[in-house]
Amino acid sequence: MKVKIYNQNIFILLWTLFIVVTISCNNQSQSNKENQIVQTKADSKLLKYTTGVRSFLEDSKGNVWFGSGNEGVCLLQNGKFQYFTTENGLSNNQIRNIYEDKNGIIWFECGRGLSIYDGQKMSIYKERNYDSTTQWQLGDKDIWFKGDELEGYNKLEKNPGVYQYDGKKLSYRTFPVTPKSEVERRFHYAISTPFLKGKNGTIWFGAYKALVGYNGSDFKIITDEYLGLNGENGSLHIRSILEDSKGNLWIANNGSGVLKYDGNEIINFTTQQKLQKENTKGSSLERAFSIGEDASGNIWFGTVESGVWRYDGNSVKNFTKDDGLESKHIWEIYKSKQGELWFGGANPSGVYIFNGKSFERKY
Secondary structure (H helix, E strand, O other): OOOHHHHHHHHHHHHHHHHHHHHEEEEHHHHHHHHHHHHHHOOOOOOOOOOOOEEEOOOOOOOOEEOOOOOEEEEEOOOOOEEEEEHHOOOOOOOOEEEEOOOOEEEEEEOOOOEEEEEEEEEEEEEEEEEHHHHHOOOOOOEEEOOOOOOOOOOOOOOOOOEEOOOOOOOEEEEEEEEEEEOHHHHOOOOOOOOEEOOOOOEEEEOOOEEEEEEEOEHHHHHEEOOOOOOOOOOEEEEEEEEEOOOEEEEEEEEEEEEEEEEEEEEHHHHHHOOHHHHOOOOOEEEEEEEEOOOOOEEEEEEOOEEEEOOOOOEEEOHHHOOOOOOOOOEEEEEEOOOOOOEEEEEEOOEEEOOOOOOOOOO
């Protein structure tokens, strides 16, 4: 009997010791895991996005915002990344463009709808005015946005156009166009670029199949028909627009390449420089997606599958993975307040800069 009780006590003691050791190990493992996560977050200096960096903004407070292809937006503040998605107040996780208004509010043009950040929280902006759709007017600090849908327009918007925010009210303005088919209604005049304010005061809007300009009194609408394009000799598919320091308007197209407009004549820069696939053995400037100008006046073009091209006024040079540029697809080229060009890439994602000889990842 004593032997039996003794054996039971030994069993209970050993079992208790096993449980204590197991709990201790689990707690230590969990503690190590938590510390590892915190350490990883603290050490991370690169964006975690996988769908590409599609938009940028350096705001007036010194913060940097990065919009993703489909993963929300990231705020870089005091050296730390903070991520926002639809769970945190975004209307959609696709971030087309980011702006700051004259009141210091940050605006996010999402795939669908708009969101704002007031310095404390993110929220969906729902107020709209549809009572003055044809009352076009220009203000010095107005911000312009695409329609609320991914493509086309909704029942409240009724016709192709843009939203104008004057610092107090968001109003919808319609373009003086009449779509002739369902394809035109859905796609032709759907905004595909950030708005651009030219040096002469003209506001330009890039749509997939049209470039619309308004100077305060008149519209200029550039379409395939205006350019004499019929599909066989090229067509518009606008992804970026830029006015350079000389006043030239550059138009990046995904398919027909880059167009250059000097105010009188439009030429196909890609064709002029013989940068079609048939002339470059595969690496071409036909699928242009983004445009930027550096402090020296060089024009840079980001493509879908051929990396980056630089035009110095005389010749064009291509930069690819061999030059440190991991991304073949460059969503956006953004000029920082210090004059540095940031290249937002996808496949793989990242933000790249050019150091004078090659590319290196910045974020």
